[in-house]
Amino acid sequence: MKCQECADKLDRFVDRELTNTEALEVQLHLEGCPDCMEHYEFQEHLKRLVKHSCDCDVAPVAFREKLRQILS
Amino acid sequence: MAEPAAETAFADEALTHLDTLYRGALRLTHDPDAAQDLVQEAYLRALRYQHSYQQGTNMKAWLFAIMRNLFWDRFKGARKEDVSLDDVGDFVLFEKLRDEGARPESDVLDKIAASEVVAAVDKLPPLHREVVLLVDVEGFSYKDAAQALGVPIGTVMSRLHRARQQLQKSLFEYAVESGIVRPGGPTQVSQA
Known part of the structure; x- marks a missing residue:
């Protein structure tokens, strides 16, 4: 696998959307290519950052209770 | 019309996805009150149309679809084509x-x-x-x-x-x- 092909598949690799065979090919390339490995780790880090920054909000308890009563 | 017990079970399961819907509504409306209105309307609609939910499929995705469709229909009013993202080029x-x-x-x-x-x-x-x-x-x-x-x-x-x-x-x-x-x-x- 060439670096460009690895870069093209990086989104789907980070999102766990590649087939097992494709993921293995990317994994093997990453293990032998420090540049692509750094890029991959950066993408993973960014995805985690977006998740942890945005998933703090939860529905207020009073709202949850209100909905429970409306729906029952 | 679903049996009361089935309806309660449906509502209970639907409410396990409340935080996901609320977060989504909050990020779409940027307003906690509007988000609660949107989510409440989405749950009422989900309950009304629960017969169209297919058991075994992803309820969270189904509920989110109802919520975001309501957002686009009622809260936004804009055509979806008008709010797409310009190509920023290949910025990495x-x-x-x-x-x-x-x-x-x-x-x-x-x-x-x-x-x-x-x-x-x-x-x-x-x-x-x-x-x-x-x-x-x-x-x-x-x-x-x-x-x-x-x-x-x-x-x-x-x-x-x-x-x-x-x-x-x-x-x-x-x-x-x-x-x-x-x-x-x-x-x-x-x-x-």
Whole structure:
């Protein structure tokens, strides 16, 4: 696998959307290519950052209770 | 009409996805009261149309679809085509940071406050924001995101790619403005 092909598949690799065979090919390339490995780790880090920054909000308890009563 | 017990079981299961819907509504409306109105309306509609939910399929994606369709129908009023994202070009934050000599690149991410990331997500046009919310924040597969958004998987992938490019551009601009990265500056990330 060439670096460009690895870069093209990086989104789907980070999102766990590649087939097992494709993921293995990317994994093997990453293990032998420090540049692509750094890029991959950066993408993973960014995805985690977006998740942890945005998933703090939860529905207020009073709202949850209100909905429970409306729906029952 | 569903039996009362079945209806209660349906409501109980639906409410396990409340936080996902509320977060999505909050990020779409930018207003806690509007988000609660939107989510409440979505749950009422879900209960009314529960017969159309197929057991064994992804209820979270089904509920999110109801909620975001209500958003587009009632809260937004704009045509979806009017709020798509301009192509920002092939902006890759990692390479940009490398060009600027910021090493290691991941250290820059550690210095960006969560509130700035949320602000960057909020700046995305809604069509792109919702795909980031589903895939990156809520962990939806492309297939489930496609179901929730009513678009082909290819559209999920292209919107996600463009959204991430825009997101990276916004974060880079913030990193430069706040001095985390100094263009043309020293090779170390600022210890701000």
